[in-house]
Amino acid sequence: MKKEKFDITGMSCAACSARVTKAVEKVAGTQDVNVNLLTNSMQLSYDENATSAAAIIAAVEDAGYGAAVHGGGAAVPAGGAAIANPVKKGIAEMKHRLIWSIVFLLPTMYIAMHIMFERLFGLPVPDGVRALFDGPENAIVFAFSQLLLVLPIMYLNRKYYISGFKSLVHGAPNMDSLVGMGSMAAALFGAFAIFRMGYGMGHGDWALVTEYSTSTARTSTSSRRA
Secondary structure, three states: OEEEEEEEEOOOOHHHHHHHHHHHHOOOOEEEEEEEOOOOEEEEEEOOOOOOHHHHHHHHHHOOOEEEEOOOOOEOOOOOOOEOOHHHHHHHHHHHHHHHHHHHHHHHHHHHHHHHHHHHHOOOOOHHHHHHHOOHHHHHHHHHHHHHHHHHHHHHOHHHHHHHHHHHHOOOOOHHHHHHHHHHHHHHHHHHHHHHHHHHHHOOOHHHHHHHHHHHOOOOOOOOOO
């Protein structure tokens, strides 16, 4: 029996580590599978005559996660270029998603919370921002601007929706499922709120507009600037 350690990527909760464990235990010849969520690693013993590291990695990938032999360099196929370590690639992709998510998050937060920032920290709000986003007459612009900024963040992090809903369909929901369902529900409610505000404006029902404009951002205000 050969003992081997693998680096695992994509795990976010105990359900993920349990899913990886079950997937690897189904591979013939594996024993003592131990997946550690904190270190994103897996240790096990396997019979080299029955299976291989490549088969174990394939089982992890089929479960929706990434894997690579710990400390192993890039694989170099005969006559081909080196294949990047999937763990290092996963970390690089995560940093890319984080940076660009923050780029879109900051203006979204400012639009939604500029009134709170002014009240709590004394940050002045430019007249142009007030004229564009404040008051019930600007409710659709206020909400739609936030929705447009949130959509790129959702696209950048689409792996959580793919992994989360895939796990949910297979009856093994994990943290990705929770994140995906929660954020998707919020986005759908935002789109519904914009529809209701448009209806309210078209029918002169400003109480309806105010109700849904405040529900899309609790910290915002619907009062006009004197």
